Amino acid sequence: MKHPLEILQLPETMMRYIAGVVLYLTLSSFAVESRDLAGDVIKLPSEVTEFIRGDTDTDTDDDSVGTRWAVLIAGSNGYWNYRHQADVCHAFQILKSGGLKDENIIVFMYDDIAFNSENPRPGVVINKPHGGDVYEGVPKDYTGDDVTVGNFLAVLLGNKTALTGGSGKVVDSGPNDRIFVYYTDHGGPGVLGMPTNPYLYANDLIDVLKMKHASGTYKSLVFYLEACESGSIFEGLLPEGLNIYATTASNAEESSWGTYCPGEYPSPPPEYDTCLGDLYSVAWMEDSDIHNLRTESLKQQYELVKRRTSNDNSPYGSHVMQYGDIELNKKHIFLYMGTNPSNDNYTFVEDNSLPSPSRAVNQRDADLLHFWHKFHKAPEGSPRKFEAQKQLLDVMSHRTHIDQSMKLIGNILFGIDNGPGMLSVRGQPLVNDWDCLKMLVRTFETHCGSLSQYGMKYMRFIGNICNAGIRKEQMAEASAQACVRIPPGSWSSLHRGFSA
Numbered sequence: 125m126k127h128p129l130e131i132l133q134l135p136e137t138m139m140r141y142i143a144g145v146v147l148y149l150t151l152s153s154f155a156v157e158s159r160d161l162a163g164d165v166i167k168l169p170s171e172v173t174e175f176i177r178g179d180t181d182t183d184t185d186d187d188s189v190g191t192r193w194a195v196l197i198a199g200s201n202g203y204w205n206y207r208h209q210a211d212v213c214h215a216f217q218i219l220k221s222g223g224l225k226d227e228n229i230i231v232f233m234y235d236d237i238a239f240n241s242e243n244p245r246p247g248v249v250i251n252k253p254h255g256g257d258v259y260e261g262v263p264k265d266y267t268g269d270d271v272t273v274g275n276f277l278a279v280l281l282g283n284k285t286a287l288t289g290g291s292g293k294v295v296d297s298g299p300n301d302r303i304f305v306y307y308t309d310h311g312g313p314g315v316l317g318m319p320t321n322p323y324l325y326a327n328d329l330i331d332v333l334k335m336k337h338a339s340g341t342y343k344s345l346v347f348y349l350e351a352c353e354s355g356s357i358f359e360g361l362l363p364e365g366l367n368i369y370a371t372t373a374s375n376a377e378e379s380s381w382g383t384y385c386p387g388e389y390p391s392p393p394p395e396y397d398t399c400l401g402d403l404y405s406v407a408w409m410e411d412s413d414i415h416n417l418r419t420e421s422l423k424q425q426y427e428l429v430k431r432r433t434s435n436d437n438s439p440y441g442s443h444v445m446q447y448g449d450i451e452l453n454k455k456h457i458f459l460y461m462g463t464n465p466s467n468d469n470y471t472f473v474e475d476n477s478l479p480s481p482s483r484a485v486n487q488r489d490a491d492l493l494h495f496w497h498k499f500h501k502a503p504e505g506s507p508r509k510f511e512a513q514k515q516l517l518d519v520m521s522h523r524t525h526i527d528q529s530m531k532l533i534g535n536i537l538f539g540i541d542n543g544p545g546m547l548s549v550r551g552q553p554l555v556n557d558w559d560c561l562k563m564l565v566r567t568f569e570t571h572c573g574s575l576s577q578y579g580m581k582y583m584r585f586i587g588n589i590c591n592a593g594i595r596k597e598q599m600a601e602a603s604a605q606a607c608v609r610i611p612p613g614s615w616s617s618l619h620r621g622f623s624a
């Protein structure tokens with residue numbers, strides 16, 4: 125297959141500059157061959173088994189006390205990240221039709237998608253190729269610059285005085301209540317993205333979950349997390365006994381995957397040059413969309429989502445994981461998401477199957493795919509073409525800059541023979557000293573510019589630098605040597621940094 129980027133007409137020096145990126149891409153998202161989908165069909169459970177009435181659920185009594193709460197958060201912005209906000213809007217619709225009240229669903233989304241000038245359907249957001257609008261009715265609790273780590277944690281804790289901006293809605297829960305948290309975005313080892321800075325570090329999230337538990341204000345909490353390396357947020361960090369059950373899109377060492385991307389099958393409508401969803405996210409949501417959730421357990425959903433997200437164990441899938449109090453997965457989903465009465469006759473059965481997409485796009489490459497499609501589609505010689513080319517080059521040169529400066533820093537600190545080894549996995553958790561990690565990230569960004577979304581993949585490397593006992597001054601010196609100055613591109617701007 126001819127590589128799409130080959131057609132770019134670029135100065136020779138620039139071509140050499142981006143060669144590494146092109147090679148990387150060729151090896152990853154673009155080289156994926158499509159797969160025959162024959163045989164992957166949706167079987168409605170009612171076709172293969174007699175329906176079971178909703179009143180067999182043993183948790184029903186349990187549910188007669190307490191309120192269901194939900195916190196939904198998309199941690200990104202930008203049209204190329206369309207899918208995260210589409211995921212969150214879709215999740216809202218599931219909870220809403222499940223019977224949760226708006227006052228109990230707290231939504232964080234930047235809200236720059238529906239009316240984005242690039243959105244082919246103004247005011248509409250879809251989460252699958254032939255799907256309807258999921259944007260309508262979504263509460264705008266925390267949008268724009270109010271989508272912050274501080275507000276997210278304050279909402280979880282129910283601490284109104286710690287909020288800045290937003291609707292003021294918080295999880296004002298009591299001891300019999302159940303809480304569902306769903307987070308979708310980019311991530312890296314030990315870190316989750318935000319459309320604002322700083323990003324969210326795993327230890328701060330875990331500390332807040334412990335505080336929430338200590339305050340005695342929930343019965344149980346379910347956390348669904350989509351991000352690259354999302355397993356690293358809980359692995360070795362989330363203790364048992366907090367009545368928390370978490371599942372993640374990927375293990376601690378792999379990326380998660382966007383889906384319904386241009387060029388995939390099934391692909392978005394032709395006017396969309398961005399991915400519409402994420403693989404793990406659409407797997408749980410398309411399952412929840414159609415079933416009677418009174419009869420489906422969290423474990424059943426986990427198994428189904430795990431199968432679908434593994435994408436038949438192809439390299440274009442990830443390993444869905446579960447953490448915390450695993451036995452909570454015997455509970456029915458209904459306790460957290462409610463259930464849509466029109467699904468009463470659609471009981472979950474083990475062999476029901478949803479189609480796997482033929483390909484998926486590594487979350488880290490989804491932005492490149494978007495910029496490339498935009499470039500490819502723009503008329504020759506148009507200002508749009510020029511603009512798209514600039515965006516594509518900006519994002520690629522940012523990647524090259526991050527890759528090269530990390531490599532140099534490794535070599536400076538540990539020598540050419542040992543530097544590359546620092547990228548390897550130490551075990552879990554990532555670091556013991558999170559303050560060291562944060563400080564080294566800040567030090568790097570001061571000299572080299574923002575890590576941005578792409579740079580999150582280096583968190584393990586920086587964590588290993590901490591684990592090796594490197595001090596701030598050594599890191600500063602190595603960073604200053606590796607980066608003569610902060611590159612001028614928008615991706616390097618410190619406004620996009622981890623550290624405020």
Ligand SMILES: *[C@@H]1O[C@H](CO)[C@@H](O)[C@H](O)[C@H]1NC(C)=O
Binds near residue numbers: 281283285286
């Ligand atoms: C709520 O947040 C405020 C401001 O950050 C803090 O001073 C206070 O201790 C917090 N309250 C609780 C109950 O955690």
Ligand SMILES: *[C@@H]1O[C@H](CO)[C@@H](O)[C@H](O)[C@H]1NC(C)=O
Binds near residue numbers: 465467468
């Ligand atoms: C479920 O099936 C029963 C029995 O066939 C029927 O009376 C009921 O209307 C169905 N419910 C829904 C929501 O389709």
